Amino acid sequence: MAEIFDSKRIYFPEDPELRILGTVEKLAQWRHFNRGPAFIRIGRRIGYHGSDLNAYLSAQRVDPSNEAA
Template identity: 80%
Template sequence: MAKVFDDERVYFPEDPEMRVLGNREKLAQWRHRMTGPAFIRIGRRIGYHGSDLNTYLSSQRIDPSNEAA
């Protein structure tokens, strides 16, 4: 599967690439509910490893051909 995010980069909620997952408020809700992609705290800032974002996106993949009818 193609990678959307650079595995070696740390992304922040305000980065334009993060819009793939939703807006900043949605990311904050996911963190509060402990759902969504893994994140790190850097002081008061929140960051996301690119590899964690790619893993999260891969886990959300649905293959319609494997769904029960």
């Protein structure tokens, strides 16, 4: 599977690239409920490693051909 996010970069919730996952508010809700991609705290800021974002997206993959009928 192709990587969407640069694995060597740290993304912040306000970065436009993260809109693929949802709004800033949605990301905050996920963090509050321990859902969504792994994140890091940098002081008071929140960051996401690109590799963690790619891993999260890969884990969300659904293959309809493997679904039970």
